[in-house]
Amino acid sequence: xxxxxxxxxxxxxxDIFVFLGLLVPLAITGIICLxxxxxxxxxxxxLRKHTAISATFVLLIATSVGISVGLIAxxxxxxxxxxxxxxxxxLIIAAPGSEITAxxxxxxxxxxxxxxxxxxxxxxxxxxxxxDLAAPLAFGDSWEGVPVVGTTPPFVDxxxxxxxxxxxxxxxxxxxxxxxxxxxxxxxxxxxxxxxxDDFSEHGHPYTIVGKMNRTGSPWDNAILVAxxxxxxxxxxxxxxxxxxxxxxxxxxxxxxxxGTPAVLVRAEQLWANYSLQSEFNTxxxxxxxxxxxxxxxxxxxxxxxxxxSVLAVATQVLVAxxxxxxxxxxxxxxxxRMALLRALGAPRRFVFAVTWxxxxxxxxxxxxxxxxxxxxxxxxxxxxxxxxxDILVQARLAWPEMHLVAGFVSTVAVLSLYxxxxxxxxxxxxxxxS
Amino acid sequence: xxxxSIENLAINSASGRRLLDVPRLTVPSGGSLAVRGPSxxxxxxxxxxxxxxxxxxxxxxxxxxxxxxxMADTARTTFRGATFGIIFQDHLLFEELxxxxxxxxxxxxxxxxxxxxIGQAARRIxxxxxxxxxxxxxxxxxxxxxxxxxxxxxxxxTEPAVILADEPTASLDRKTADALIGDLLGGAKQAGRTLIxxxxxxxxxxxCDRVLTxxxxxxxxHV
Amino acid sequence: MRLFIAALFxxxxxxxxxxxxxxxxxxxxxxxxEAHADSEHKATLGDxxxxxxxxxxxxxxxxxxxxxxxxxxxxxxxxxxxxxDIAGTVDLVGFQSKDGVASYAPLPMLPIASGAELTLAxxxxxxxxxxxxxxxxxxxxxxxxxxxxxxEVAIMAQVEPEGATQHRHAGHNH
Numbered sequence: 054x055x056x057x058x059x060x061x062x063x064x065x066x067x068d069i070f071v072f073l074g075l076l077v078p079l080a081i082t083g084i085i086c087l088x089x090x091x092x093x094x095x096x097x098x099x100l101r102k103h104t105a106i107s108a109t110f111v112l113l114i115a116t117s118v119g120i121s122v123g124l125i126a127x128x129x130x131x132x133x134x135x136x137x138x139x140x141x142x143x144l145i146i147a148a149p150g151s152e153i154t155a156x157x158x159x160x161x162x163x164x165x166x167x168x169x170x171x172x173x174x175x176x177x178x179x180x181x182x183x184x185d186l187a188a189p190l191a192f193g194d195s196w197e198g199v200p201v202v203g204t205t206p207p208f209v210d211x212x213x214x215x216x217x218x219x220x221x222x223x224x225x226x227x228x229x230x231x232x233x234x235x236x237x238x239x240x241x242x243x244x245x246x247x248x249x250x251d252d253f254s255e256h257g258h259p260y261t262i263v264g265k266m267n268r269t270g271s272p273w274d275n276a277i278l279v280a281x282x283x284x285x286x287x288x289x290x291x292x293x294x295x296x297x298x299x300x301x302x303x304x305x306x307x308x309x310x311x312x313g314t315p316a317v318l319v320r321a322e323q324l325w326a327n328y329s330l331q332s333e334f335n336t337x338x339x340x341x342x343x344x345x346x347x348x349x350x351x352x353x354x355x356x357x358x359x360x361x362x363s364v365l366a367v368a369t370q371v372l373v374a375x376x377x378x379x380x381x382x383x384x385x386x387x388x389x390x391r392m393a394l395l396r397a398l399g400a401p402r403r404f405v406f407a408v409t410w411x412x413x414x415x416x417x418x419x420x421x422x423x424x425x426x427x428x429x430x431x432x433x434x435x436x437x438x439x440x441x442x443x444d445i446l447v448q449a450r451l452a453w454p455e456m457h458l459v460a461g462f463v464s465t466v467a468v469l470s471l472y473x474x475x476x477x478x479x480x481x482x483x484x485x486x487x488s
Numbered sequence: 489x490x491x492x493s494i495e496n497l498a499i500n501s502a503s504g505r506r507l508l509d510v511p512r513l514t515v516p517s518g519g520s521l522a523v524r525g526p527s528x529x530x531x532x533x534x535x536x537x538x539x540x541x542x543x544x545x546x547x548x549x550x551x552x553x554x555x556x557x558x559m560a561d562t563a564r565t566t567f568r569g570a571t572f573g574i575i576f577q578d579h580l581l582f583e584e585l586x587x588x589x590x591x592x593x594x595x596x597x598x599x600x601x602x603x604x605x606i607g608q609a610a611r612r613i614x615x616x617x618x619x620x621x622x623x624x625x626x627x628x629x630x631x632x633x634x635x636x637x638x639x640x641x642x643x644x645x646t647e648p649a650v651i652l653a654d655e656p657t658a659s660l661d662r663k664t665a666d667a668l669i670g671d672l673l674g675g676a677k678q679a680g681r682t683l684i685x686x687x688x689x690x691x692x693x694x695x696c697d698r699v700l701t702x703x704x705x706x707x708x709x710h711v
Numbered sequence: 712m713r714l715f716i717a718a719l720f721x722x723x724x725x726x727x728x729x730x731x732x733x734x735x736x737x738x739x740x741x742x743x744x745e746a747h748a749d750s751e752h753k754a755t756l757g758d759x760x761x762x763x764x765x766x767x768x769x770x771x772x773x774x775x776x777x778x779x780x781x782x783x784x785x786x787x788x789x790x791x792x793x794x795x796d797i798a799g800t801v802d803l804v805g806f807q808s809k810d811g812v813a814s815y816a817p818l819p820m821l822p823i824a825s826g827a828e829l830t831l832a833x834x835x836x837x838x839x840x841x842x843x844x845x846x847x848x849x850x851x852x853x854x855x856x857x858x859x860x861x862x863e864v865a866i867m868a869q870v871e872p873e874g875a876t877q878h879r880h881a882g883h884n885h
Contacts, residue, residue: 060771091596091603098584101626133811140809183822324805325818328836332821332829345808349834353876394580395593397541398642399569402562404597482541486580 068453075460079467083414086407086474096411103387110380111420117373118424118462121366122455123431128362130436130449132352135161138271138445139344141212144319144327146170146178149340152347159190159316160344161445162200162272172293172311174339178319179304181333183326186211187304189314191284194244199234201244201277203284205303208318212266212273219264223302225283225292228260233274233444236262242277244287258287270446285312366458374466378473381413385477388412392477393485402478410474414467421463428455490552490571490649491516492538492682497547499530499537508533508705510547515698517649520676520683522696530705531686532577532654538684539572539652540564551650569594573643575653579635581642583628587614587621591641598646610645617641617671633664640668644675651676653685657692669695752878754866756859758784759823763878764868766840767833768849774798776838776855776868777831777878782823789860790821790829792838797853799842806834815839820860833876849873 059067100107139160147155148168157163179187188208194201206221209229219238222229230236243259260279268274280302282292290312292298319334319341321327327343334341385392392405429451436447494513501507508530515521523531536542537549540556549556551571556564568574581590592610595603614621617637619630627635636659643651651672657665669692676683685692693699701709754761764778776795782788793801804815813834821836823829831837838855847853851870856863871879 089597089600094585094589095582095596098582098589098626102584136808136813137811140811324807324816325821328805328818328829329822329824333824333827335828336826343806343835345813346806346834349806349808349813350876353834390580391582394576394582395597396565397539397568397576398574398593399565399572399646400594400597401565401569486541 068457072453072456072460075457075464078464079414082410082467082471086410086471090404090407092404092408092411095408096415099388099391099408099412100415103384106384106387107416110377110384110416111423113380114373114377114417114420115423115427117370118421118459119427119431121370121462122425122428122451122459123435124362124366125455125458126428126432126449126451127435127439127447129452129454130432130447131439131445132355134270134440134445134447136345136348136352138269139348141269141271142318142344143321144330144341144343146317146319146334146339146341147315149337152340152342153351155316155340155342156344156347158192159318160271162192162202162276164192164195164200167315169313169315170317170339171313172306172308175306175311175314175317176308178317178334179306181330183321183323183330184319185322186318186320188318189281190316190318191281191314193315194246194284194287196242196244196277199231199275199277200272201228201242201279201284203279203281203314204318205281207303209264209266209278211318211320212269212278214267216264217267219262221264222278222280223263224300225280225286225302226258226260227263228277228279229264229266230262231266231274231276231278232268234265234277236265236277238262238265244277258283268446272444275444281314288312370462374462374469377413377417377466378469381409381470381473382476384412385409385473385480388477389480389485393480393482396482397486406474406478409477410467410470413470413473417463417466417470421459425451425455425459490554492650492684493548493550494538495548497537497549498545499533499542500545506705508537508702510534510707513700513707513710515682515684517682518676518680519698520673520696521685522693522699523684523686523702524688524693524699525702525708529702531702534702535652535654535684535686539574540568569598569646571649573646573648573651575636575639575643575651575656577655577658579632579639579659581627581635581638584626586624587619587627587630587634587638587641588624590627590638591619591621591645593642594646605647606645609647610641613641613644614638632659633661636660636664637668640671647679648681650682650684653683653687655687655689656685657687657689665689666691752867752869754857754864756862756864758782759788759859759861759864761857761864761866764855764866765871765875765878766847766853766868767871767875768847768873770846772841772843774840774843774847775833776801776840777833778838778857778866778868780823780829780831780857782825782827782829785825787822787824790823791858791860793855793857795840795853795855797843797845797847798840799844800840801855802839802841803836804839805836 142160145155145159148170150168154165155167158165158167175189178184186207188205191203192200209221217232228242236242240262241259242262282302285292291310293306293311295307295310319330321330331341331343388409395405396402432449432451436449439447492515494510497510498506499508523534525531533542537544544557554567588611591614592607595606598606611621617640619634619637619641627638630638636656656672657668660668672683673695675681685696687693699711700707752763760781760783762779764776766774766776780790790803792803795801803818803821805818807814807816821829847870849870849872852867854865855868856865869878
């Protein structure tokens with residue numbers, strides 16, 4: 054009954070309930086501790102009196118909470134970012150091998166040597182009735198570290214959904230630049246073979262940039278796209294077209310003149326058609342993969358890594374909590390004389406206990422709140438750094454899982470703080486009073 | 489109002505050394521007793537024992553029918569809160585609180601129905617003692633005399649049957665000290681309140697009904 | 712710096728390989744004692760072979776069912792859906808990722824070309840059973856009717872442990 058009720062609730066309501074549920078131990082402990090007492094004037098006084106040491110505690114807790122929260126949000130942001138970067142790549146067909154390698158090469162433009170798909174296979178893909186868009190993706194060359202990929206004009210339209218500036222390449226001497234490249238329309242680039250690191254061999258084939266793509270949030274933002282025919286041409290291979298070719302770039306290609314491509318992007322309008330194509334082209338000669346699908350499997354595996362990470366995050370939090378509690382014991386020594394005085398004046402032990410616990414818990418709560426602020430800042434900074442490093446647009450934001458972590462942390466430490474509070478209430482009154 | 493009666497009281501330190509022997513002492517309800525003697529003679533020990541703040545090794549220490557010897561700690565704390573107003577040698581105020589909150593400190597942990605009474609009493613006594621408490625500033629900024637009077641107000645705010653004071657005039661100039669003695673004793677007489685004060689101050693000692701002299705842990709004179 | 716992504720993915724790839732090896736190991740251990748149950752894992756409809764139907768144990772009322780379908784015939788065949796007694800409805804769904812968010816969308820049909828093999832698997836194509844009334848435990852099995860344009864075939868689906876990613880005999884040719 055409860056299960057049915059629970060699953061019928063909107064996700065947001067569930068999240069709020071979980072959040073509040075995690076705070077219940079804090080609330081219950083607080084109510085029991087504070088019942089019948091007015092501790093706030095003393096707490097406010099103690100915070101004023103021990104500003105420096107209180108601020109140190111709050112900062113310590115805030116830093117730890119901020120790092121944990123930031124990392125978790127970042128991990129999710131990275132997952133979403135990598136998936137978003139693959140959105141445009143419905144189906145990739147490559148020669149049989151590692152799906153991950155093919156995906157890394159085609160979607161994330163990681164330099165890899167892949168076996169080639171031949172003209173007959175390409176023709177079969179291109180002419181398939183379910184295929185709405187097929188485009189060769191021929192990588193291997195680069196310009197100043199920026200990958201140069203040979204493909205067809207329709208792929209540029211598909212990837213960029215209209216250009217930010219200029220037009221798509223129309224000849225073998227023209228190129229389109231990704232949004233993050235330093236290139237502008239009119240610039241001339243001369244790619245080299247490979248990534249340009251070992252043997253610096255210029256092809257002697259300059260390209261003029263005639264267009265610039267919109268931002269895609271993927272490594273393709275830092276790439277140069279050219280006609281696949283020109284890639285074949287500079288490598289002294291047939292250009293994919295017969296002798297009576299009129300110079301119009303792109304398919305259909307002549308299978309006998311097709312020099313091969315490491316990967317083919319295939320797109321069908323309908324999801325079912327994509328899956329049907331995948332089953333059809335998963336053969337001995339070709340491998341068909343959904344990058345989204347491969348990523349999801351990796352993310353599922355990464356779930357294990359994530360669990361390890363969360364365990365580490367929790368372990369870190371526990372260590373910080375232990376440090377906080379050790380600090381609280383020190384703090385209770387600082388407060389000892391006042392607490393002894395309270396008891397000498399007739400205040401019950403439970404009042405001393407309540408004051409010590411509340412003081413600790415106020416510091417923890419302030420630290421957790423500030424930690425969320427730190428987390429937001431850390432997340433924004435890390436996202437910017439990762440986006441700059443990888444060209445994968447990472448937009449990490451704090452969300453409910455992080456709030457749940459913080460609530461759980463606050464409740465746990467608040468309950469653990471009962472121990473130093475208990476110790477504080479059991480100290481020898483007279484020693485402290487006379488010290 | 490309870491009388492204090494002590495018989496064959498012995499108090500040892502944690503290491504077993506005898507700190508104090510008091511064969512016999514009684515203070516009737518509403519009476520006043522000054523305890524004098526050199527430093528370290530055991531005066532404060534006696535005062536703390538009377539307050540139930542330290543455990544007695546042997547003998548009897550009764551407030552009326554209540555025997556503090558062998559009483560559980562919780563019960564002693566409750567009894568202390570209900571019976572005594574304690575004034576410590578060096579004020580022991582909460583410096584970060586206002587004069588009003590210091591004087592009415594017991595309201596923070598007293599049962600809800602007593603809170604308002606304690607607060608009112610605290611304000612009235614502060615006014616009587618001429619402590620400027622209206623501006624709510626922290627007691628850090630108050631003079632030594634003002635602080636001592638705040639400590640007195642704190643002791644009186646719970647309207648205790650007994651005032652226990654450790655060198656209440658030690659940090660005060662003569663004029664302030666005399667005024668305080670007047671307040672403590674005059675108030676005590678009026679309200680039928682018992683006063684037990686440890687002091688070197690001849691003016692305070694002379695003003696009390698009886699004087700107990702302690703030297704090296706023993707009662708050497710009892711007038 | 713592309714090294715960063717490379718490092719990230721090689722870590723994942725390593726985990727993937729390690730995971731594969733684990734499965735491979737389990738397969739052989741489990742299989743030795745269960746060879747007699749082969750027939751239950753397999754069903755045929757003409758030239759179409761269905762193998763290793765399975766689902767993962769779950770607390771919820773939504774259960775995903777996976778199976779390997781091999782069209783060895785000369786003509787394409789179209790997968791239309793499925794039915795199961797233990798479920799209110801069964802949908803043929805396909806995994807998709809949009810704007811970084813993964814979901815399953817219903818597929819009206821799925822043509823399987825002649826000679827092609829379709830593997831229904833987590834994060835790909837699956838039958839989504841909703842309103843499942845029976846709580847499925849590891850080791851249970853249940854019948855599912857799989858519907859093609861050419862007809863309908865029943866197969867017993869095996870319940871694998873929670874979080875399983877494939878049938879325990881995956882990779883074996885029966």
